Amino acid sequence: MSLEGNTGDERPRGRRADARRNQQTVLAAAAEVFVTHGVDAPIRRIAARAGVGMATIYRHYPTRADLVTAVYHHQIEACAEAGPDLLASSGSPFEALRGWVDLFVDFLVTKHGLADALQSDSDRFAALHTHFLDRLMPVCARLLDAAVDAGEIRPGVQPYELMRGIGNLCIGRDGDSRYDPRRLVELLLQGLRRPQAPAAECR
Amino acid sequence: MSLEGNTGDERPRGRRADARRNQQTVLAAAAEVFVTHGVDAPIRRIAARAGVGMATIYRHYPTRADLVTAVYHHQIEACAEAGPDLLASSGSPFEALRGWVDLFVDFLVTKHGLADALQSDSDRFAALHTHFLDRLMPVCARLLDAAVDAGEIRPGVQPYELMRGIGNLCIGRDGDSRYDPRRLVELLLQGLRRPQAPAAECR
DNA sequence: GACTAAACGGAGCAGCGCTCCATATGGTTA
DNA sequence: TAACCATATGGAGCGCTGCTCCGTTTAGTC
Numbered sequence: 001m002s003l004e005g006n007t008g009d010e011r012p013r014g015r016r017a018d019a020r021r022n023q024q025t026v027l028a029a030a031a032e033v034f035v036t037h038g039v040d041a042p043i044r045r046i047a048a049r050a051g052v053g054m055a056t057i058y059r060h061y062p063t064r065a066d067l068v069t070a071v072y073h074h075q076i077e078a079c080a081e082a083g084p085d086l087l088a089s090s091g092s093p094f095e096a097l098r099g100w101v102d103l104f105v106d107f108l109v110t111k112h113g114l115a116d117a118l119q120s121d122s123d124r125f126a127a128l129h130t131h132f133l134d135r136l137m138p139v140c141a142r143l144l145d146a147a148v149d150a151g152e153i154r155p156g157v158q159p160y161e162l163m164r165g166i167g168n169l170c171i172g173r174d175g176d177s178r179y180d181p182r183r184l185v186e187l188l189l190q191g192l193r194r195p196q197a198p199a200a201e202c203r
Numbered sequence: 204m205s206l207e208g209n210t211g212d213e214r215p216r217g218r219r220a221d222a223r224r225n226q227q228t229v230l231a232a233a234a235e236v237f238v239t240h241g242v243d244a245p246i247r248r249i250a251a252r253a254g255v256g257m258a259t260i261y262r263h264y265p266t267r268a269d270l271v272t273a274v275y276h277h278q279i280e281a282c283a284e285a286g287p288d289l290l291a292s293s294g295s296p297f298e299a300l301r302g303w304v305d306l307f308v309d310f311l312v313t314k315h316g317l318a319d320a321l322q323s324d325s326d327r328f329a330a331l332h333t334h335f336l337d338r339l340m341p342v343c344a345r346l347l348d349a350a351v352d353a354g355e356i357r358p359g360v361q362p363y364e365l366m367r368g369i370g371n372l373c374i375g376r377d378g379d380s381r382y383d384p385r386r387l388v389e390l391l392l393q394g395l396r397r398p399q400a401p402a403a404e405c406r
Numbered sequence: 407g408a409c410t411a412a413a414c415g416g417a418g419c420a421g422c423g424c425t426c427c428a429t430a431t432g433g434t435t436a
Numbered sequence: 437t438a439a440c441c442a443t444a445t446g447g448a449g450c451g452c453t454g455c456t457c458c459g460t461t462t463a464g465t466c
Contacts, residue, residue: 015443015444016431016432016433016442016443016444017432017433018431018432018443018444018445019432019443019444019445022444022445042421042422042423043422043423043424044421044422044423047446047447052445052446053445053446053447054423054424054425054446054447055424055425055426055444055445055446055447056444056445056446058423058424058425059444059445064423218412218413219411219412219413219462219463219464220463220464221412221413221414221462221463222412222413222414222463225413225414245452245453245454246453246454246455247452247453247454250415250416255414255415256414256415256416257415257416257454257455257456258413258414258415258416258455258456258457259413259414259415261454261455261456262413262414267454
């Protein structure tokens with residue numbers, strides 16, 4: 001069952017540089033393709049996107065579950081690191097929060113697909129889920145706190161609450177053009193905003 | 204979306220006899236193949252089993268969801284009708300109950316597969332589920348009552364309780380050779396038995 | 407028996423997962 | 437620097453799938 005369930009940047013010695021590089025490329029390509037075409041997307045397509053052969057993908061990730069898991073870890077990490085970065089670079093904490101939520105929504109496609117990809121392996125899935133909460137809840141909390149401190153959103157919203165809410169909004173199965181999770185998430189975010197003090201642009 | 208979501212025996216006039224006959228044959232073959240190979244079994248295989256061409260299946264059931272739904276209805280009906288029959292023909296009510304549960308377990312494969320086959324159409328699924336309960340709970344209740352009246356099993360077990368218990372036992376994903384739902388269901392049934400009065404064969 | 411609309415079967419096409427092996431390349435050693 | 441080879445690569449190829457098209461067969465009717 002391929003023990004290399006790591007983030008993809010281990011084994012600093014012994015592996016050739018191109019191998020390591022390709023592994024990262026594949027990871028990034030898979031992440032993109034999963035978002036746009038779901039976790040059932042053909043391996044061929046991911047290979048094409050990454051500009052590598054299919055065998056390369058199969059070598060690094062023998063099963064689809066391995067690939068999905070790797071992308072999952074990769075995206076959790078990216079999401080976690082993006083939090084502070086966005087806070088530093090964005091115009092306001094709320095902007096940062098919105099940017100972060102955008103990444104988070106992308107990530108959820110993978111997370112929801114994970115359950116299917118892992119089929120019955122519910123122990124493994126549970127472990128991945130707790131890792132998810134441990135890593136991302138603090139990041140979300142910091143973003144919320146910052147926005148609250150800046151007076152942009154109402155206080156009292158819990159990170160778990162928000163993350164779970166967004167997660168549930170994104171469950172509405174793909175392919176249904178009548179349902180756009182992103183739009184609803186944006187509404188949710190607007191709902192967080194502090195009731196505008198004056199009433200110039202409120203009308 | 205193919206409105207022919209019926210059991211397959213409607214339209215007594217206007218359709219040719221062979222068409223009707225084939226539809227039934229396909230239904231039976233699909234039911235068997237679903238049990239042995241899951242609801243994702245290749246259409247080819249079902250066609251071979253039924254002794255018809257693939258086009259015949261696609262003509263009667265344009266999508267896989269249509270086929271699964273039809274089998275689902277068909278099996279509910281078979282299960283429902285089998286209840287009284289078994290009660291009349293078996294040596295004892297408990298024997299009848301066991302025979303019925305056996306059919307029921309077969310049926311559950313289809314039911315669980317239905318959720319996947321229907322993908323997002325949760326309204327349709329909910330409707331099918333209530334039909335399932337409405338039709339089968341009374342049958343199960345009669346079998347339980349009869350076995351209780353005959354003093355074979357302990358009283359007080361509710362039909363919903365039993366059906367749901369069996370249903371849950373059968374969730375453990377297929378392909379895992381370590382888990383045999385049928386064995387556990389048999390254990391459950393044995394657990395229903397009234398504590399033997401004397402103690403000759405109890406030890 | 408003849409006629410025709412309905413029904414049929416399966417070859418054929420496109421797309422998929424996965425593997426095999428001839429080729430290319432990075433790291434290492436002389 | 438050059439030569440060497442274990443490591444890594446790419447994509448043709450195989451077997452399987454879903455689904456369709458169309459020449460053939462057949463049930464029902466006159």
